[in-house]
Amino acid sequence: MLTKIFPARYALLRAFVLIFLSISLVVRGILLVWDFQETDTGPLSLVWTFVVGFVFDLATLSFFVIPYLVYLVLVPSKWSGSLLDRVLTFFGFFLGIFILYFSFLGEFTFWDEFHRRYNFIAVDYLIYTYEVVQNINESYPLPLLIGTLLGLVAVTFWLLFRFGVFQRTFSTGTHFAQRSLSAVPWLVVMVLSVFLLTNEQAEWSSNRYNNEISKAGIFSFFAAFRNNELSFPDFYMTVEHKEALARVKNELAMDGATFVHPDADEILRTVTPTDSIVLDARPNVVFICVESLSGKFLKSFGNELDLTPNLDSLAEESLFFTQLYATGTRTVRGMEAITLSIPPTPGRSIVKRVDNAGLFTIGEVFEQKGYERNFFYGGDGYFDNMNSFFGGNGFNIVDRGRGFLMDKSILTKRTNIDDDEVTFENAWGVCDEDIYNKVLKEGDRAYGEGHPFFDFVMTTSNHKPYTYPEGKIDIPSGTGRNGAVKYTDYAIGEFLRKAKGKPWFANTVFVIMADHCASSAGRWELDVQNYQIPALIYNLPQKNTGNINNLCSQIDMFPTLFGLLGWDYISNLFGKDVLQMRPEEERAFIGNYRKLGLLKGNQVMVLGDQKNANFYDWDPSDNSLKSIPTDRAFLDEAISWYQVADFLYSNGGLKLRD
Structure with a gap:
């Protein structure tokens, strides 16, 4: 034979x-x-x-x-x-x-x-x-x-x-x-x-x-x-379009929102503050998106290795979110969730797609309030299409460019991190201390020009090969994730220490949140525990502190901040003000490029790309999922969020209007 x-x-x-x-x-x-x-x-x-x-x-x-x-x-x-x-x-x-x-x-x-x-x-x-x-x-x-x-x-x-x-x-x-x-x-x-x-x-x-x-x-x-892009209606379970849109709009209206075009296939609405201590405060906002910072690294979440003393101390002086979940497992997915405030669409992140310029992002809300918007990245923002995405959506770019220039017609300004501003660099870019020093320098410039600024800062040090400047912490560079986490925390502490000496510090809010966890691996269809990330808001005008224990999503962080600042604004975002949520509204979106999950309480619905869905009880004590009979109302809710998000992106519903 x-x-x-x-x-x-x-x-x-x-x-x-x-x-x-x-x-x-x-x-x-x-x-x-x-x-x-x-x-x-x-x-x-x-x-x-x-x-x-x-x-x-x-x-x-x-x-x-x-x-x-x-x-x-x-x-x-x-x-x-x-x-x-x-x-x-x-x-x-x-x-x-x-x-x-x-x-x-x-x-x-x-x-x-x-x-x-x-x-x-x-x-x-x-x-x-x-x-x-x-x-x-x-x-x-x-x-x-x-x-x-x-x-x-x-x-x-x-x-x-x-x-x-x-x-x-x-x-x-x-x-x-x-x-x-x-x-x-x-x-x-x-x-x-x-x-x-x-x-x-x-x-x-x-x-x-x-x-x-x-x-x-x-x-x-x-x-x-x-198959790196998937059509939601072709691969996933759906419900009737008008039913899905009505369900989502009803959820978003609970914030006291008024829809601009009530009968249109859109979620564009006016959001009015309902319970804010201050009204229309306009502090500078520095958002630090921390690479791969799982909640489990913090003492606040039970870690006993003392890897994050600065963040743990900061949590006690901030509004600290204890039940917040990332939408995905990659940086570009986190960026998508944060900037667009949208549940994850199947396939690759919108950040990496072709038609992703001129979208309604959180930057547009800052634009409405007269802010300069800047994106900081310690490497070359050509990577993962970041420069095209942020530049195409109104952000100035500050990065360590190596000559890969994007279309200048969609870029307001690009500033390079020069060689004399770099003390340490690896494959992913300059160390976190160097990028923070650039943020301080640009903050001084904006303050001198007399306008508020919103900075989106993407860190890189907590990434393999886990290398960083020697002598900063007690764990040698390049020896593993724990050292990178501790250096990441050290750099944040040094940044805030220096920022406190700036004339603009008193009028600056700092938001810190991870892009995703350090690992998405797990034995389950979606490993729920590996989506929990730390998040905090520090130095608010009203100096709010305390733990926020509401179950919530990455997409809710900036709508919550806008509520705290007492902003009346036009929104096309899916996120909600966490502090205004009723218990039955609390939910988190988690997923990978194929599986899409809705977490409510300890129950999670997972939509698969074979037009199937699985319903589970999640046990946080051992992170296990136990199959349970499907709840049709829960299933329809999960489908509706994802179906509407995909529909609006695919049909131009996330684009800016003239």
Whole structure:
């Protein structure tokens, strides 16, 4: 049977198939051991994990081998072993085996960061090669990795020569009919894979780790490449449009809002303060979006390592939000939630989409009040499309540009962080202290010009490779996440200490919130605990302090601030003033690029992209989800929020009006 599928001329192809399947099996086994405690290790679950994995491995293999099969079928037998045949074969095999080893080794670094097979994040990283290569170089011994790859390739070639694989490939002719017949099974597998197999079919278990281990990394990568934007009505459960819009507008009207066009398919409305101590206060606002700061790092949330003494102290002097959840698992998703105040739309973040300029953002509310708006980033804002998004929505850009300039027609002003302003820099940009020093300098300028400013500051130090200036804290640079968290906290403390010496400090509000948690990994469909982030508002005009224990979302932070400042404003935001919410209104939106969740109390509804939905009881004590019968009213509410958000974005409902 094997001689029919793999005649002598196909000896090298057979060797490649065996190498691929063997290594894939080893990788799957290592990932299983890596997170063994999180995985469902029941006998049937383990068997099915590897059976499903084998199916996806075969599908991936079929795409690899078809080009070589076409070559083998079309090249006449008399040319076998010729110089041209040898050159093309050696080059093609070298390229294929190098990609194979590179992909499998890369899966370990990706799993270390995300505990997932390749997904849309890996696709995005291909675009931003400078930051990614630098990050890998600073996080891992890159020369050793490349040397290992080349060594593996060399050993593979040596073994194949040793066992005569190349000799059989070049010395034996095979009739055209036999060559063609041997290619048929692989062609069938490829066709079936294209039309019948989807990456979602690997998600057969309620345990996310089993699902991820079942997948094939390369297959997952190309599936993500093809499906990084999803149409909500095509992939998700829906309700009648007018019903969904009415439900959302009814929720938003509870803030005392008045809709500008009550009968239109929009949520544009006038928001009037209902219970504010001050009216129309216009302090400067500095918003610090902290990279990957999970709530679990703070002593305020039970951490005993004393990693965040400054933030913990600040929490006692601020309005501190104890039940606030990020909408997603990436920086651009956090930026989307904060600036647009919108539930996460499926697929990639709006920040990274093409038609994302001229939208109604929180910056527009500040514009209504006469503020200058600035976006600060310690790296090159070209990364993740940040400059295009913020510049296209009215923000001045302050970043560490490396020459990738955006369309100047949509940019008010771009200011570079100069070399003499940098004390430390890694792959992701300057250290947090340096970006804060730039914020102070720009604050002095704006104060001197006599106008209020709103600064959106994106930090970078709490990101792999976790490097920062030496001698600042008691944990050596580059030794891990805890050190990066502690340095991040130290830099915030130093920033506020310096800011207190500025003439504009007394009239400046500081808002601090994470973009997302340090890890989204978990065994559940959506790992609720890995969305909880810290958030606080410090130095309000009325000096409000205390814990805000309402369940709320990232999208609610700035509507809450606007309420505290007593602002009457036009809004196209989905977020609400947390302090005006009734208990039954409290909710949080959590999701990834495919799963969309609504959390209310300890119940969570998860919408899937197969037009399905799962309803769970969440146990905060162990972070587990227990399936419960679907509540139709809860399901319709969840669908409505996401359906309306997607509809408004897709149909221009989030655009600014003249």
